[in-house]
Amino acid sequence: MLVGFEHIGTTSGDMDRTIAFYCGLLGLALRLRKPVPGGELAFLDAGGGMLEVMAPSAGATRSRDIPAGEAGMRHLTLAVSDVDALIERLEAADVDIVERPRPAQNPELIRRVAFVRDPDGIVVELIERAAGR
Incomplete structure (x- = not known):
């Protein structure tokens, strides 16, 4: 049985910049930040669920918009x-x-x-x- 919304995962090219945006500007709370194989992981609490952020050691390219006819977030x-x-x-x-x-x-x-x-x-x-x- 469903308990509630937990989190959604994203990828970041720069963890410090992402935390500054979501926590510093938008008010999410940093709950966990740690190194993991291949990069760094953080969980940012939005009050009713979390944002999981993975920052690969090799960096990441900028996100692209999902076209209207393509499934995706x-x-x-x-x-x-x-x-x-x-x-x-x-x-x-x-x-x-x-x-x-x-x-x-x-x-x-x-x-x-x-x-x-x-x-x-x-x-x-x-x-x-x-x-x-």
Whole structure:
């Protein structure tokens, strides 16, 4: 029986840069960081699940967007308390803003939404949840 969402795995070209983005700018908490064969592994706690980050010793190429007709993970979504304020903070840190804050297309679940890219090019959706969620 399902207990809950645990984690999603990503690859990073630079672990320090990834931790600075997700923990320093977005507020995730570093729970584990350790060397592993072939690189380094970290778990970043988002409150309702974790982001597992593998940084290969040889580095990694930048992430590519998944085309519309191809199966795959299109983005990672994080719920925040104030999308507009966070986007201002991310802009000041020169984060790549893909889409500025706007009302969500599914207001039954999400009030506001914005999209940014992490340091490796992964699209991160930032949302404010709808009332009652």
